[in-house]
Amino acid sequence: MLRFIETVIRREFLLAFRRPADLISVLFFFIIASSLFPLGVWPRVDTWLQLAPGVLWVSALLATLLSLPHLFADDYRDGTLEQLVLGAYPLAFAVFGKLVAHWLVFGVSLALLAPVFAFQFDLPGHALWTLFLSLFVGTPALSSLGAIGAALTLGLRGGRVVLSLLVLPLYIPVLIFGAAAVEAALAGIDANAGISFLAALSLAGMFFTPPLIAAALHITME
Amino acid sequence: MKLSVVNLSCRRGETRLFDALAFDLDAGESLHVCGANGSGKTTLLRFLCALSFPDEGEIFWNDQAIGHALCDYRSQLATLGHRDAIKEELTPIENLKLAALLSGGGFDLESALGALKRLGVPDGDDIFCRRLSQGQKRRVALARLLLLDRPLWILDEPCAALDPTATREVASMIDAHLSGGGIAVVASPSADAFPKARKLRLSASC
Numbered sequence: 001m002l003r004f005i006e007t008v009i010r011r012e013f014l015l016a017f018r019r020p021a022d023l024i025s026v027l028f029f030f031i032i033a034s035s036l037f038p039l040g041v042w043p044r045v046d047t048w049l050q051l052a053p054g055v056l057w058v059s060a061l062l063a064t065l066l067s068l069p070h071l072f073a074d075d076y077r078d079g080t081l082e083q084l085v086l087g088a089y090p091l092a093f094a095v096f097g098k099l100v101a102h103w104l105v106f107g108v109s110l111a112l113l114a115p116v117f118a119f120q121f122d123l124p125g126h127a128l129w130t131l132f133l134s135l136f137v138g139t140p141a142l143s144s145l146g147a148i149g150a151a152l153t154l155g156l157r158g159g160r161v162v163l164s165l166l167v168l169p170l171y172i173p174v175l176i177f178g179a180a181a182v183e184a185a186l187a188g189i190d191a192n193a194g195i196s197f198l199a200a201l202s203l204a205g206m207f208f209t210p211p212l213i214a215a216a217l218h219i220t221m222e
Numbered sequence: 223m224k225l226s227v228v229n230l231s232c233r234r235g236e237t238r239l240f241d242a243l244a245f246d247l248d249a250g251e252s253l254h255v256c257g258a259n260g261s262g263k264t265t266l267l268r269f270l271c272a273l274s275f276p277d278e279g280e281i282f283w284n285d286q287a288i289g290h291a292l293c294d295y296r297s298q299l300a301t302l303g304h305r306d307a308i309k310e311e312l313t314p315i316e317n318l319k320l321a322a323l324l325s326g327g328g329f330d331l332e333s334a335l336g337a338l339k340r341l342g343v344p345d346g347d348d349i350f351c352r353r354l355s356q357g358q359k360r361r362v363a364l365a366r367l368l369l370l371d372r373p374l375w376i377l378d379e380p381c382a383a384l385d386p387t388a389t390r391e392v393a394s395m396i397d398a399h400l401s402g403g404g405i406a407v408v409a410s411p412s413a414d415a416f417p418k419a420r421k422l423r424l425s426a427s428c
Contacts (some may be wrong), residue, residue: 007323018311018350079305082273086296088326222274 004089008097009104015074016105022070026106027113030063034117052121053131053182054175060110060135061142061171065164067106068146071098072154072217082221091214099143099206107139123186130185130195134178138198144205144213145170151216174201223249223284223373225270225405230279232265239265240424243279249373252396252406254416257424263409264304266424267378270407271301283374297326300372302380306363310352314343314362317351321366337365341391356383364392375399375406381415389415 016023037055038048075081084094114135115128123131149167153159181194230243239262247253255263268274270281272288272295281288288295308317315334322329338345341361343354351359360383367375375396381389393416396406400418408416413423 004324004326007320011320011324014316015309015311077305078309079303079307080309082271082301082303082305083307083321084324085273086271086299086301087324088297090293094324 001089001093004087005093005097005100008084008094009101012098012101012105016101022067023105023109026063026067027109029066030059030110030113031117033062034059034114035120038120048121049123049186050183052118052123053127053179053186055121056114056118056131057134057175057179057182060114060139061168061175063110064106064139064142064146065167067102068150068163068167069160071102071147071150073150076154076220081217085218085221091217092210095147095210095213095217096206099140099147099210102143102147103140103206107143108136111135111139127182127185130191131182133195134181134191134198137195137202138174138178140202141174141198141205142171144202144209145174147213148209148216151213151220154217154220174198177201223403223405224282225374225407226282226285227270228280228282230266230269230276230281232262232269232276234265243422245420245422247405247407249403249405250400252400252408252416252419253422254419255407255409255422255424256411256413256415259411261424263411263424264378267301267376267407267409270376271299272296298372298374300367300370300375302363302367302375302377304378304382306359307366308351308359308362310350312351313347313349314338314345314351314354314365317362318366318369322369325370327370334365334369337368338362340368341365341388357385357388360384361388364395368395373404375404375408377406377408379410380408381410 034056037051041051072081075084085091087094111132115132118128118131146167149163152166153163156162177194177197181191181198184191184194224246226246228244231241232239245253255266257263269276272292275289283295283298312320315338318334318337319329335345341364343358343361343365351362354362364380380392384392396408396416397418399406408419410416413421
């Protein structure tokens, strides 16, 4: 079973590597979205520090949203999703592998990129570390919650808009705890509470959503 | 080894696609499902693949209802749908390797190369399936069938987009599969494509 999941993860990595435009466009979206705020708003430096955690986290949320339509749609279109259904193990295991790969490709890249672009907000060093950590442990929750929406809107006309409407409200808790953790680090308070909560959300998401996602995919394919 | 279908029915709204359908297939037998467009060929094949489930009726594999042993049944199955299930970003060999590993078997490079060669698919590290023609992609999908080595084949229009040579190759592939004790269900609109197979003609009635 582990070999099966590992094969799914390898497959997703290979596909992401062969199709780098997906990842690059998501990362560029994050860079541009987070850079627009300093241009649009023109406040003093101290208000910046208050805005920065929220701006960076919202940009990461939206960038993740941009990556979701590809999660199942490509496999659905070329018929490989059906082959996964007919695979050696129930679809939920394949979905779990896909979620892990989605996190490793998109979530971890965003977590690595965010501190670099947080420099423009003049965040201090320990807040950069917390930003990285909060995104690193928080993005699995984004991947798994988003995948529910991606599975439900699969094959729908105008599915991307519905996907955003469906998924963004689910992201609220992740956003609150993620931004709060960075803010706590800025204020010099211990950020572990927020990080732990994000980790709990992510673990719960990664382990409990795959059966739901698989059920949604089965319904779409029937 | 036996595939049996009992009293299978399917309705789409007011239209009755098929009603009280029944057949038995033993090892070495094949069924050619023919009928006009929209007569329910693909629907029937999706039921047989356990990708969707019928309103009425039951499908048995070795006298066991497939709904009760879904994973077992699927491990006996190799399917070819309308879509080739080929990843365009990968080479033919990579596609075959993933298909073999995901279906729970091992991967043998020699037999994969042999299957591709038999079907006349060009292979190389820089030949991605994106570059292949529609018919060549279909051939890669057919090579997957050869490689998976499953007893039950369910093929939906296997000859779509194929040239006459490849069409004959498909017929000989199916013959070899049957003489090896396999079972095949093939859907194709043309009535005389598989002369050796038993025929099941679907005709939708309102």
